[in-house]
Structures are given as structure tokens and as C-alpha cells.
Amino acid sequence: MTQRPRASLGRVLDDLGATLLELVAGDPDRPDDIGGVVIHDPLDDPVLPQHALVLGVGLHDPEAIIQVLHDLGRQNAAGLVLRSPVAAGIAAAATESGVAVLALTRGATWDQLGILLRSVLDVGVAESETLGGMPSGDLFALANATAALLDAPVTIEDRSSRVLAFSGRQDEADTARVETVLGRQVPERYSRLLSERGVFRELYRTDQPVYVAPMPATGPEVAIPRVAVAVRAGDEVLGSIWVAVHEPLSSERSEALRDAAKVVALHMLRIRADADVERRLRADLVSTALNGGAGAREALDRLGLADRALVVLALAAPKDGLTAERQRLADAFAMHLGAVFPRSAAALVGDVAYGLVSVDSEERASRVAQDFLDRVGSRSGAIIGVATAARLPQARASADRALRVLRTSRSAQRVARLADVQVEALLLELRDLVEARGEQLTGPIARLLAYDQVHNAKLVETLRAWLDAFGDVTAAAAAVYVHPNTFRYRLRRLAEIGNLDLADPEARFAAMLQLRVLATDTVSDDSLDEPC
Template structure:
């Protein structure tokens, strides 16, 4: 190995896959664990000693044969390296997967068209623990990373034609100076023309093609010919480059456009990383506010929070048993939903803020109405969000209590957390709740969590009798208690005659040795029944 490049740690492998997975990197073998980090980048050189610093990510330049990769994985495992990157396409056989498992090293493949230098730069950015000012400027193609306007100008100069860069949703990201002055398409396609291109299959052709696609002139583009190049990172289409020209592009210009698309892809991936730095900083500041303490006031000021009434909302995703996502995919989904939640709250109030802290996205929403109206408004806002967001994971939102100043936000967060815990436990058939809506369930959950007692006394005797006699005395008791002693209602709920129900109720008292006239005995057995229901549902 060549000497490792000096970086300040650290980035988790989950975070690496969250940012670059599906775009530049794919897992070939090994498992991305939540607690594994990378702290250095090393380059494999077969002529040097194959050693790497502990927790290094190793760039396997030139590694193509499976046998060679197996040997390198084994040696990297001894040194405690975290991962090895090889150039795609690379297929893993059983021997290689077993070697990666034994070594505890994750094998990644790097998408074609991505340079090793660019990948190393992205790793460096992910391992920078603070804001962008903590690292030296990173450039791609001589242009400061993420500066798409400079890229548009550079491409326009090379092609001698106006250029725009759009994301995959046809939203304008950047345009060249020539485009600004000429503006033959108003910088961005009109929505109805975008739909026309979708309906006629033009966008599908662009996304499938590795070459530029010509779009015929129309009244929407001021009779200007359009050449469109998809911007890809791996198999993912990140966006498009649009070139306006009176004549078809020459072969040399087509080559320039292809090469430019690779650079634009790196800048767009970097923007994701740069946005994540801002996201982490905001989350750290919000954590300080919600935890309270001496740094809370300064963190609130940096977030733009004022001394005004506010409420905390806590959002979490619940993975159905049939759709458990890998760590990296689940982390990416949490971030996507949290970003959508942030936009939703900003529409409701411009001073709202959202941060992803652990597995929960917390939002602070300033309010102006009375306490009751403000909480109900927050519930409506949360329900509106759930009707709009689409996710393979089920989202839940706990609504905190309204507080009058930022110093009280930890109290609002606590009540939001307690409501969210009830929702995630599945003991309330809803996705949004205030603590007062589920207060009893919250208390029962806390009691169940602090107690390991199994049913005892009358309830234990009734459960044992039901098991051995295929009876339903426990259900009879539960129905009677739920009906507050009304035999008519309880027998209807059990679909039996009232006389039959009265007979079963006498058997409940006899078998359980339970005095149904004693309010303390009724409360004790009813509490056990509720705790039993909660622990069963969890």
C-alpha cells in the first residue's frame, strides 16, 4: 500500500452507502454494519507491502481477478481495514463472499466512468467532521466541487452554445451566461412541454441512452434544436444537460458533452454530500436545543428560533416485518422523509426547523394560536404530511405539548417522544397522536417496561384453566370489565345469551377466586389484562 492520505476521522460505512450507494458504490460482498467506520483512505499497490491503517477504505486500483481480491481481503482483514473498492463490473463467487465474511471487510464496486481521484475526494469530504471550512477546497475538473453554474459556463464555452443543467425532475439547477442572455427557452422547459416529452417517450430515450439525444425544434423552444445528455452515476440518472444549438453537434462536441456529463455527475453527488454537512450541523444544533443546558440558547439563535410559543413534532419510520431494509437503505429513507418533513413544516411556518437525531426527525414548529388549537393544528399538519409522503416504511408522528419559550422545548420533546413510543409499539391504531390522546397507553408501556412480572393471582389461574379446558373465562372477564359490569352489553360482545354469560361469570369468580364486588380486585386484574395486551401487541 502507498502511504495513507491523512484525514481526520470519521464516517460510518452506513453514511458512506447513504451518500454514494446506488450511485457510485455497490456492495459486492460483506455486510455494512451500523457501528463500522472509515478513518483513512489507502491505495492498493501490489508492489508495496499490502498493509493499510486500521478502519481504512482501500482503493483496489487494477484489481480485477477474483483470486487476487480474495488474497487482498484476507490481508486487509488482519490489519483491520473496513472496506475494499474494486472497479465494476465485478461478480462475487462463494469463495470471495466467504473471504469477505471471514476478514470482516466489505467489498464495494465502483461505477464505470468514475475516477479513483474523484472517489477519494468524496471519501475525504464524508470524513470531514465539521463544516466545509474544515477541509481544503475540493475541485472536479478544475472547478470548485458543487458549482454547477461554473460547470454550465465551462460546457457552454467548449460547445459554443447555451447550456442548462436540470435534475431528474426537470427542475433547473444551473444555466450558462449565454443561456441567461439568450434565454431561448426561458431557462426551463414549461411544465406542459415537459409532460409532452414524457408522454412521447423522449425522456425515456434520454435515460436509456449513453449518447446525447436530439430533441426536435418546437414553438416551446423557440425553434431551437436541443441536444440532451443524461447525467449518470452508475445506473442512476441524476439529471440532464441541455444544449441549444442551431445545427447538430459535431463528433468532437458530442465527445465533449459525454465527458462533461461525467464531471457534472461528480458535482451533483458532491452537492448531496455538502447538503449532508449542513444537515448534520443543523441536527447537532437542534439536539442542543432539545436537550437543554448551557449551549441551548446559542444553538436556538443559530437555528433562527425566537422566544415564542412552539411545539415539537417527532417523526419516526417503522419497518414492517415483511419489508426490512438494510441499514444503509433505511438510513437513506429516513433522511429522504426527514427532508420532505422539513419542507412541509417550512410551508406551515418559515421559522420552523427539522433535524434528524438518531432514528427520529424532530421538528420545532412555532405557533400563534391557543394551546389546544395549536396542538390540534399540529395534528392536522402531521396528518396532511402523511397523506402526501410515500415510503415503504410506515411513518409515525408524536405531537408534543405547546411551550411558551425555547428553554421549555425539552419538555415538549419529552411528550412527543412518549406519544411516538406508543405509536411505534402498535398499541394505538393511529399514526399521529398527542400525549394526551395516548396517555394511558404511555403509562402502561412505561409500567410494562419496568416490570418483568408475569400474570399472577386470579388472572394466572383463569389463563391456566382456559389453556387446559379450552374455555374462555379470561375473555368473559375482559368483556365484563370493558362493559363496566353491564351483562347485557358484555354478553352481546361475546355473542352469547345473557344467562350463559352470567354462568361463565360465576365460573370466573370460582376458578379465579376473584371477588368481583371488590373494586381493588377488579382494578388489579384489569391492570394485568391491559399490560398483557400491550406486551402481546409489542
């Protein structure tokens, strides 16, 4: 059985140093395990987990940094990450407070750092369990071991060229490799070029290392070649190992790379199995918490969310999408929420990924949701409903109602709180009630529709445009592309034929409600018999 490991500050620097982080002051060898990663908020004073690593986003003023260091020292934080370069005088304050100061290299984003820290801190390792002599599932350790064998920097990537782990010494490679590590993804221009050269095709059809000529370099720097080998489990290709080299590998090192690929395959399979188990467990806990009942309290306890004000976020992708795509989107959603909120949980339940976040504001949760959708792009087609309530089942129902409005809406809105779309949600529910009863149009709207079906007079379209324009004939006529005089004539005709008093607010409201709620393609038999 695996357990959630902890990593020391030294481990973080070993895995991310040189490429991302530099130790400015403090003891990297202190034995304390990092208890969590938290983003500094100057407007809030959150309770930090034990030995927290704090990301000082937006911290530049030396006096403010010194004050933050003293505050973090009182809370026994492990370290504070600042944007490089770090001002002079900070090292003395760090020593006095007992909080290490790390510098984030220029060009790297806080989001990249947050994702990489989660990769380092969330590796599933059990002390007594090893595969191939390495801690089970620790791809970073494998990458470093492989780099030591080959005397060259290494990355381990999946089938989509996403970087799963990387070794140290990446600064010895070229710009393309540094860009790949920072983005945790091979840049699209390089991936496309590799495909055009047939590199992936050759890589995936052989178990031998493949020599890859240098990619085109940008600027004065010279690109260096790669040697890659596929990571396989039987006939399935799980990913690949990429080594930045200056010359082809010797036969001994090629054999060592092949052996390393076999060990990496074992670990990747184990990670996949552990991830599947964790997903199912997390999904069960989230589902139980959302449903309420006797087991909800225990589920929230296990998720670390008991006795907290929670906001529910419901994420949905197009229903025609693949299950694997929905799962990847849900995993990205869970990672995003975890990077922003120290207390959160997310899982795919059915076709919807639900996120539970400990935050006292729907507005902030909505901003985080919009930020996530902006990052994944519009191609995903994802939408998010946001809601909160005294009880989680009510909050889930409200988030689902907001989500349904987004699914049926023609607008470009992708995030909605129920409070923002309550009227639309009520109309949809009223439409459900009407459909369940099998009710059809009656009264003035039915008479107008029957007349249109016979004469194609477009009276229903005219009435809808007039109501939508709040009686503005000029705007309504422009909306249906007719002359205002023609529109006025149609208004008089529809009032006469439908026996509809357009000056009566109750009649206008009834007509608007019928047009919104009832299908306008069928009418009752009685309406068809009425004189036109």
C-alpha cells in the first residue's frame, strides 16, 4: 500500500534547482518535511500547514518581504519563494527568521512552479517498496539515475510529449530543452517538426534507441542532438526517454538506456494503477460528500474539508467527448484547484467533474474557474457552474442548475453562478414541467402559430422581436430585416388575429412566457379550429 510522501527542502532543490529555483539563504538540509504549498495573500492571513513552502507572488518591496519572513518564522514555515533577483538584505532577515529564501528564475511562471512542486511532493512512495531498486513511482529519481548512467540530462515524457519527470543538469542542454522543462511540454513547433521528420514513427516501432538530429536553434545558441527510446509495456507505448547528447551513445550506454526504459515502464504502470485507485477513492469520497447522508461527514473528514465553508464547482465537457478526455480535463481541474486553494478536492463523478473548495466567496471561486478555462482554451468546450449553500447536496444541485443553463445558452459565457442565471434556470425547470404534463400552446400564441403555418405570415417571429425589443418598433424591425411600416402592419395583424391586447402588461407577460417555455412547433387541435 502506498502512502503520501513528504519531501524536504533539499529534495525540492535537488529536483527543481538550477532550472527553476536557487537557494538565497537558509539551510536546505533541515530534516523537516514540507507540509504543503501556499500562495501568499497580502489581504488574508491564512493558517499555514506545518512547515509550509510559501510562494511570494507579487512580493517585491524589501520591507514587506522582511515583515513576511518574520510572520512566516512565527508560523514555522519552511521557506519563501521570491521572484529573482532577490533584493540585498533579505538573506539576513531569512537567517533571523529561520525561513529559507528561494529565488524563482526569470522566465519561469508561478503556475509552472506550482505544478512542478506538486509533481515533486505528490509522488506516491512507500519506504519499503521499490521497483528495479528505485522507490516505487519516483520518476524524478529514475530520471536522475538514468542521467548519471548516461552522463547527460534526461527527460521522461508521455505519449503526448508531456514531461513527467526530468533529471538535474538541464542547464547543460539547449534552449529547446529548458523551454520543454519549464512548460512541462515539448513546444508544439518542435513536436510538429519531429512528426514531419518521422521521428515518432521510428521511435514507436522499435525498442532500440533512436538518434535525433538537432532541432533548428533560435538565436546564437547551438542546438544539440537527442537520443530517445520508447517506454513500452508489451505492445503498448507508455512514453519515452529523451537524452540530450553531443554525440551518439556507445553500445554500452545504448544498452543502459534500453534497460532504463524497462524500469521506467514498471514505474509508469504502477503510477497508472495507483492513479486509478486514487481517482476511484477520491470520486467515491466526493460523491458521498455531495450526496449528504450518514457517510458525508466521514467523507469530508478524509478529504480534509470537514467543518469548512465550501463552494461547489461543476465542470462539464461536451457530452460527445471521449471518456479519457474528460478524465484528463478533470485531472487538470483538480491540479488547478489544488494549486490555488490549500483545501480542495475534485473528482469526476459520472460525466461531471465536481470541485469542493474551502473559500468564503463564490466570486473568487468563479474567478479561479474562469482562469482555468482560459488556460485550457476554448477548444475543450468546457463550462463550469458555481454555487454554495448551507448543505452540500443543495450546493451541488445549484451548481448543476447553473451548468444546465450554460449548456443550453447561446452566449459565449463559460462560467456562471446560480445567482447570475436563476431566472434562466427557473424557465428551464418550468419547461420540464410543461413537457412532463404534455401541455401544448393555447390562446393567442397558438392562434398566431396556426395562422403562420397556413399563410407563412411570420406573426410569431414579429411578436417575439417586438417583445425582445421592449416595444421599440425600429429596433425590432431591424432584427427581422423588414421596414418599420411593414413591421407595424404585422403588429396590427397579429393583435387582430391572435386577439391579443399588446397594451395589456399581463397579456404581454403571458405571451413572452409561452414563447420562452412552450415549444412553438405544435399547437392544440382546438386552436386549429378557431377562425383566422
